[in-house]
Amino acid sequence: MVPFGKYPERGIRKMGEEALWNALNDAGARPKDIQTAYCGNVGVASDTPMMAAQIALEQVGILKIPVTRIENACGSGSNAFRDAWLAIQSGIYDVALAFGIEKMTKMTMEQMKIMASGGGGDKEMEGSMGFFAVGIFGMAAHLHMDKYGTTREQIAKVSVKNHFHGSLNPLAQYGKPVTVEEVIASRPISDPLNMLDCCPFSDGAAAAILVSPEAAKRFSGTPVRVLAAAQASGTYTMETEGMVSETIQRAAQQAYEMSGLGPEDIDVAEVHDCFTIAEITHYEDLGFCKRGEGGRLIEEDRTTFGGRPVVNPSGGLLSKGHPLGATGVAQICEIVQQLRGKSGKRQVEGARIGLTHNGGGFRHGDGGCTCVHIFEA
Amino acid sequence: MVPFGKYPERGIRKMGEEALWNALNDAGARPKDIQTAYCGNVGVASDTPMMAAQIALEQVGILKIPVTRIENACGSGSNAFRDAWLAIQSGIYDVALAFGIEKMTKMTMEQMKIMASGGGGDKEMEGSMGFFAVGIFGMAAHLHMDKYGTTREQIAKVSVKNHFHGSLNPLAQYGKPVTVEEVIASRPISDPLNMLDCCPFSDGAAAAILVSPEAAKRFSGTPVRVLAAAQASGTYTMETEGMVSETIQRAAQQAYEMSGLGPEDIDVAEVHDCFTIAEITHYEDLGFCKRGEGGRLIEEDRTTFGGRPVVNPSGGLLSKGHPLGATGVAQICEIVQQLRGKSGKRQVEGARIGLTHNGGGFRHGDGGCTCVHIFEA
Numbered sequence: 199m200v201p202f203g204k205y206p207e208r209g210i211r212k213m214g215e216e217a218l219w220n221a222l223n224d225a226g227a228r229p230k231d232i233q234t235a236y237c238g239n240v241g242v243a244s245d246t247p248m249m250a251a252q253i254a255l256e257q258v259g260i261l262k263i264p265v266t267r268i269e270n271a272c273g274s275g276s277n278a279f280r281d282a283w284l285a286i287q288s289g290i291y292d293v294a295l296a297f298g299i300e301k302m303t304k305m306t307m308e309q310m311k312i313m314a315s316g317g318g319g320d321k322e323m324e325g326s327m328g329f330f331a332v333g334i335f336g337m338a339a340h341l342h343m344d345k346y347g348t349t350r351e352q353i354a355k356v357s358v359k360n361h362f363h364g365s366l367n368p369l370a371q372y373g374k375p376v377t378v379e380e381v382i383a384s385r386p387i388s389d390p391l392n393m394l395d396c397c398p399f400s401d402g403a404a405a406a407i408l409v410s411p412e413a414a415k416r417f418s419g420t421p422v423r424v425l426a427a428a429q430a431s432g433t434y435t436m437e438t439e440g441m442v443s444e445t446i447q448r449a450a451q452q453a454y455e456m457s458g459l460g461p462e463d464i465d466v467a468e469v470h471d472c473f474t475i476a477e478i479t480h481y482e483d484l485g486f487c488k489r490g491e492g493g494r495l496i497e498e499d500r501t502t503f504g505g506r507p508v509v510n511p512s513g514g515l516l517s518k519g520h521p522l523g524a525t526g527v528a529q530i531c532e533i534v535q536q537l538r539g540k541s542g543k544r545q546v547e548g549a550r551i552g553l554t555h556n557g558g559g560f561r562h563g564d565g566g567c568t569c570v571h572i573f574e575a
Numbered sequence: 576m577v578p579f580g581k582y583p584e585r586g587i588r589k590m591g592e593e594a595l596w597n598a599l600n601d602a603g604a605r606p607k608d609i610q611t612a613y614c615g616n617v618g619v620a621s622d623t624p625m626m627a628a629q630i631a632l633e634q635v636g637i638l639k640i641p642v643t644r645i646e647n648a649c650g651s652g653s654n655a656f657r658d659a660w661l662a663i664q665s666g667i668y669d670v671a672l673a674f675g676i677e678k679m680t681k682m683t684m685e686q687m688k689i690m691a692s693g694g695g696g697d698k699e700m701e702g703s704m705g706f707f708a709v710g711i712f713g714m715a716a717h718l719h720m721d722k723y724g725t726t727r728e729q730i731a732k733v734s735v736k737n738h739f740h741g742s743l744n745p746l747a748q749y750g751k752p753v754t755v756e757e758v759i760a761s762r763p764i765s766d767p768l769n770m771l772d773c774c775p776f777s778d779g780a781a782a783a784i785l786v787s788p789e790a791a792k793r794f795s796g797t798p799v800r801v802l803a804a805a806q807a808s809g810t811y812t813m814e815t816e817g818m819v820s821e822t823i824q825r826a827a828q829q830a831y832e833m834s835g836l837g838p839e840d841i842d843v844a845e846v847h848d849c850f851t852i853a854e855i856t857h858y859e860d861l862g863f864c865k866r867g868e869g870g871r872l873i874e875e876d877r878t879t880f881g882g883r884p885v886v887n888p889s890g891g892l893l894s895k896g897h898p899l900g901a902t903g904v905a906q907i908c909e910i911v912q913q914l915r916g917k918s919g920k921r922q923v924e925g926a927r928i929g930l931t932h933n934g935g936g937f938r939h940g941d942g943g944c945t946c947v948h949i950f951e952a
Contacts, residue, residue: 240625241646247619247689248648249936249943252808262825264806265944266654267646269618271625277643281658288664308685312624429641431629448639559626566629567642 199404199531202371202519204303206401210246213403214254214299217524221297221405222258226418229259232407233291236266236282238274238298238523242312243305243399254299254403270567272472272558274298275404275526276429280569282408283427292413297405298528300521305399332396332473334560336388339475343390348478348493350390354381355496356474357394357516363502364513366544371400371519381474395474400519404528422537425459425551426572428452432565445565446483446557453570454485459551461485464507464572466536466546467553468529471514481509484555484570507553508546511536526556526569537575550575576781576908579748579896581680583778587623590780591631591676594901598674598782599635603795606636609784610668613643613659615651615675615900619689620682620776631676631780649849649935651675652781652903653806653946659785660804669790674782675905677898682776709773709850711937713765716852720767725855725870727767731758732873733851734771734893740879741890743921748777748896758851772851777896781905799914802836802928803949805829809942822942823860823934830947831862836928838862841884841949843913843923844930845906848891858886861932861947884930885923888913903933903946914952927952 200216222229237251246253251267268278275298282296305313342348358378364370376394384393407419414421430449454460461484469484471477478492486507487495495501501509512518512532515525533552535541552573559566577593599606614628623630628644645655652675659673682690719725735755741747753771761770784796791798807826831837838861846861848854855869863884864872872878878886889895889909892902910929912918929950936943 242624248617248646252936252943255808261809262807262822264657265647265808266658266806269625269644269646270642280641281643281661284658284662284665284667287667288661290661290664306685308683429643430639431632431642432638445639559629566626 199369199524199528200402201369202400202402202521202528204401206304208401210244210250210253210299210301211257213401214297215257217297217299217403217405218254218258218260221295221407224419225407227293227407231293232260232263232295233293234264234282234285235260235295235297236268236278238268238278238526240269240271240274240300240522243309244301246301250299260295270558272470272520272522273526273556273565273567273569274523274558275528276554276556276569276571277526277567279406279527279530279571280427280429283424286408286410292410294408295405296408296527297403298524298526299403300523301401302399302521303401331560332388332391335473335475336391338479339390342475342478346490346493350382351378352493352497353390353395353474353478354378356471356477357381359496359502360471360510360514360516363511363544364517366542367513367518370513370517371398372517391473391475397472397515397520400521402519402521402524402528404524404531406527406530406534420538422534423574424571425574426453426456426570428456429567429569431567443479443483443565445568446480446555449568449570450484450555453553453572457572459572463551464553465549465551466511466533467507467509467555468512468514468532469509469555470557471510471516472520474516477509477514480555484553503546511541511544511546522558526554529554529556530571533573537573576746576901576905577779578746579777579779579898579905581778583681585778587621587627587630587676587678588634590778591674592634594674594676594780594782595631595635595637598672598784601796602784604670604784608670609637609640609672610670611641611659611662612637612672612674613645613655615645615655615903617646617648617651617677617899620686621678623678627676637672647935647944649847649897649899650903650933650942650944650946651900651935652905653931653933653948654903654944656783656904656907656948657804657806657946660801663785663787669787671785672782673785673904674780675901675903676780677900678778679776679898680778708937709765709768712850712852713768715856716767719852719855723867723870727759728755729870729874730767730772730851730855731755733848733854734758736873736879737848737887737891737893740888740921741894744890744895747890747894748775749894768850768852774849774892774897777898779896779898779901779905781901781908783904783907783911797915799911800951801948802951803830803833803947805833806944806946808944820856820860820942822945823857823932826945826947827861827932830930830949834949836949840928841930842926842928843888843910844884844886844932845889845891845909846886846932847934848887848893849897851893854886854891857932861930880923888918888921888923899935903931906931906933907948910950914950
């Protein structure tokens with residue numbers, strides 16, 4: 199991946215080029231080794247709404263092959279990775295590229311309006327009622343607090359943990375630790391969530407190369423195994439009991455079944471902490487704790503270094519940044535480095551099994567696209 | 576598919592619902608039979624830039640499964656079909672849905688600007704120079720005329736043929752035949768192309784259900800075989816000698832190799848006639864005639880009923896309409912009906928092998944995404 203941040207002067211070309219070379223070099227692959235490519239890109243906030251994938255690939259000389267842009271709101275990156283995985287599974291290809299790229303700074307007012315007015319959801323049904331992401335998560339926070347006694351401090355501590363993790367990650371957009379007090383005193387956004395409970399707008403790109411076990415032998419890079427690639431979409435029902443996501447549960451269940459593993463086997467996880475409260479409910483939906491115990495998990499430091507699983511060692515969306523289409527792939531970059539033992543100061547000791555959870559879009563409060571992947575060193 | 580047209584009062588929900596039920600009923604399938612779904616949707620002209628696929632699927636009760644939106648400009652629909660095909664090839668699924676949906680009428684001025692200013696291409700490199708689709712095809716027409724002696728009348732005759740075909744298609748947006756004189760007298764758009772050389776803006780949706788050979792036995796519908804599914808993207812080079820598309824040639828070559836067939840075996844084809852001149856160059860790139868002979872092919876009535884292959888019996892984009900993400904899937908709907916012998920007044924007699932060509936996006940004048948599929952009765 200490339201360092202996430204605000205790069206008003208860098209376009210799709212430049213960010214894509216850097217991430218793609220990073221992936222090629224990491225794998226010991228050349229542009230001509232890539233047989234098919236999938237790109238996660240939302241594009242709503244970009245002046246390149248189409249063809250961003252081809253433009254980026256062209257910069258490194260990846261030409262002529264099938265190039266498919268995947269858009270599934272904030273879940274685009276992992277959706278692209280999963281389709282690249284399916285392409286390998288098909289036997290038609292044995293080297294596939296998954297990447298994600300997003301340009302979000304320098305949005306026009308019109309683009310802002312689209313993003314704000316249910317752009318990631320169902321404008322007709324939800325946008326018209328003023329539903330949008332941070333509003334939904336604000337309600338979820340209240341529900342979780344009311345039902346399970348989750349405290350404002352517990353919720354804020356997710357931001358504290360992830361900003362601390364991010365301070366150890368040179369690729370993170372925000373490298374400064376924050377305190378619970380600072381989170382609670384930051385600018386109100388959607389009660390009870392404040393500015394430091396929310397991930398930022400970011401520019402960024404990330405890339406991963408998938409190979410069949412046989413093809414892996416042709417490259418010098420250190421591969422990790424994909425044990426599971428699961429995807430699910432939402433349903434009508436919004437369980438109001440503290441923001442249960444049936445979609446995440448279903449994707450996780452599939453991933454655990456595919457891998458023959460359970461939540462207790464996960465050493466390290468990157469989850470979609472678009473807002474602090476989200477990470478707490480994800481703990482529960484992914485099975486890292488029982489329903490309602492997410493607040494306690496963060497309070498007791500069980501998801502930071504020394505706990506298990508360590509969640510968002512990269513800093514997560516909150517600190518590392520959230521360039522929509524790149525996020526799902528960047529999570530995978532982090533897990534790959536962790537499983538290789540190459541994460542430096544933020545290395546999770548002995549990490550052997552890693553999980554990523556990335557999702558996007560909301561329909562009736564549940565995910566439009568959720569992917570869960572499990573990897574083995 | 577649903578009849579293409581201008582439906583300012585119908586949203587993504589309503590059009591999607593109708594196309595999806597049409598496909599399910601045609602196949603003798605129920606919503607719960609669908610295991611994974613791919614949707615072609617460009618969305619730039621819609622007020623539902625994301626989640627359109629999930630919203631449409633929800634209307635017919637297709638829930639919880641992986642839903643992937645594919646965007647590759649005007650090639651989105653066939654790209655979605657090909658990824659559904661790959662999903663079947665992977666062995667992970669044996670029933671997959673490919674559909675396309677697009678809402679283009681009621682565009683805002685901002686959306687119009689995006690569409691016009693290189694929205695389907697590379698804004699930085701091409702959009703900034705004023706390159707956009709009809710401009711490129713206008714130049715291609717001049718090049719073809721200069722190099723091969725193709726006449727204005729030959730080019731206009733593509734519109735005449737396709738509007739005649741469309742007049743036999745109750746699903747076409749424009750059902751009225753036109754004459755060469757009317758095409759040449761219509762409003763100038765990009766010299767030498769006039770209004771009747773251009774496809775319209777359309778609203779529409781189309782859907783197809785893909786199954787493994789084994790799973791096909793579970794359904795009552797009449798399947799056709801997918802013999803080839805090929806995809807390619809563009810290169811730096813724009814051959815200026817009459818708008819040769821290397822990308823289309825490459826996709827066609829792959830499709831012919833996969834199927835063990837050649838252009839001489841094709842009985843009926845739906846090709847991407849976004850502009851009249853495009854159909855003429857497609858003849859050449861797909862191998863239906865030699866380079867430079869496309870004009871003669873249309874002049875001698877060799878691509879209408881009685882000729883071989885019959886090209887765009889549906890009326891093509893010019894007459895049937897072009898709701899971007901739906902187009903590639905709608906082409907496949909037409910070919911399926913043709914191969915079943917169920918196309919009524921526009922039936923191509925004895926059609927046994929059919930081809931679709933759909934593409935979108937331009938980079939340096941060549942396709943960003945081109946898919947060629949070959950089908951057998």
